[in-house]
Amino acid sequence: MFPLEFPLEILGTMAHRGDTVLDPFCGRGTTNFAARLLGLDSLGVDSSPVAVAISAAKLVTVSPEDILAEARVIINTQYTFSIPEGDFWNWAYHSDVLRALCHFRAAFLNNxxxxxxxxLRGIILGALHGPKQKTFPSYFSNQCPRTYAPKPAYSIRFWKERGLYPEPIDVMGVIERRAKRYYKPLPGVSGYVKLADSRNRGSLEPLEKGSLFRWVITSPPYYGMRTYIPDQWLRNWFVGGPDIVDYTNENQLAHSGAEKFSDDLKKVWKNTSLVCANDATMVIRFGGISDRRTSPIDLITKSIQNSGWKITKIVNAGSASEGKRQANAFLRTVTEPLTEYDIWTSRDL
Ligand SMILES: C[S@@+](CC[C@H](N)C(=O)[O-])C[C@H]1O[C@@H](n2cnc3c(N)ncnc32)[C@H](O)[C@@H]1O
Structure with a gap:
């Protein structure tokens, strides 16, 4: 996830009124949210249902009161659902909390x-797992990392060894606090989010017939980071996925080799060029992880050649270790920091 300031600064200083914005790897919708704050229409595309649900929640216009009223309607409606069983689920959530989560899950799967x-679905996804708070609870789970879902065997051991039992969290209380914090009045611009594989032709489409995007601000998966779906397996369960860790990585960029990876990226850049104006700018934040030898700059440069875009400048964006530290609720040691680059491109006409 890149910081909100990154797209906000680019769009805030360089975009014009009426410009539209695209992110073909929208993740949690940071680019789309920045566009919204500036009153610009945008489209976000991602192949992860969790990413799409979280991004969509950032683009709706709704009041905290309406969210709470809807939560009450759901609680008072009967749904048929099953509750996942086993050690992990017993340790991760208090039984009343898990029942409430399953109830909401069934409601959202229904409509x-x-x-x-x-x-509401975005609020619950955000609160699904995270550290125990000292004051008011902010998460539904037992002690967990906030950003990635705990793997069952490891976390059961962690909770058992420390005698950490899941608490009976007040689900509506958490929802209410989050609704009031996140749903302040914002510009009601058009923001769309689409569940699709951006490599496929036709997955990126203009917001309106005949209109073209002026901005693409995006960050594809870094080569070797193949764990977006497994790392989000609990949230993926909540949006309809299985109640076990899913390693299939369906519809995600292939990480089997650098060549394949850069070809996959090229497909996406070609697709973005088809829906962008001649004077559009695409900015790609990209980096590499320490256990892959391929240079991220070589990889991204190759992906851009003959894609309808040309590189105008490459800026070192510094190291991403700051953000990674947030994921350390399990006290895991931080791996080497990533160096990230911003690759600025314009249309290659
Ligand atoms: C680095 S993250 C994007 C983070 C985003 N900039 C943010 O701030 O939240 C990369 C995203 O690409 C998505 N992704 C991977 N392969 C994809 C594909 N083929 N089509 C669309 N999205 C894909 C992943 O699901 C992940 O959400």
């Missing part, structure tokens, strides 16, 4: 189209 439901 999640209204702004209030989209927002």
């Amino acid at each position: 999640c189209t209204s702004p209030a439901r989209i927002a």
